[in-house]
């Protein structure tokens with residue numbers, strides 16, 4: 001198997017230094033005593049386990065589907081809290097499709113989700129690098145690869161569409177999933193969308209950084225499929 005990611009010689013310590021700006025260790029430059037414990041815990045949802053982080057996402061989606069949204073963490077107070085540092089509890093590798101906005105469909109707010117969106121929810125090197133940063137440095141506990149119903153990028157790949165510019169690079173990355181879905185019973189587009197999710201998960205898991213975190217039980221990578229008609233997210237892996 002082609003080795004996709006080179007082991008980097010950047011140590012975790014250096015990465016953490018790099019992340020200090022983003023992770024913004026809450027107390028940096030402030031003095032720990034200035035931060036009230038309640039405030040610290042408000043952005044500390046990431047002390048939960050990967051399973052609990054996944055449940056938090058699915059619970060939020062259930063609120064969205066049932067029109068019982070709580071709109072958490074969207075206040076000016078929250079904005080000011082997370083301005084000091086982010087500690088997102090979950091990451092999403094989602095499609096750029098305008099109908100699947102992560103914070104809305106999971107009923108989350110500022111500083112909750114580390115979101116990478118690209119047409120076809122593909123794990124390019126840049127997306128993978130971002131997600132490595134999100135989990136290794138910022139501490140996100142789950143990466144949800146979120147495909148969706150009637151994905152235009154997957155549909156174009158199935159049809160072998162001739163596309164201009166750089167659009168073809170997306171279709172190339174989606175082809176393996178389309179191939180895997182061939183011959184499956186049911187709707188070809190839905191099957192390919194779901195097979196693509198699984199392919200992208202495998203790509204992410206070939207990252208030594210992410211594989212290491214999974215081994216240490218600090219991370220979980222899960223696939224899910226979004227129903228455009230109902231707003232419901234269902235796990236596919």
Ligand SMILES: [Zn+2]
Pocket residue numbers: 095096097119120121148150151152153154
């Ligand atoms: Zn899509």
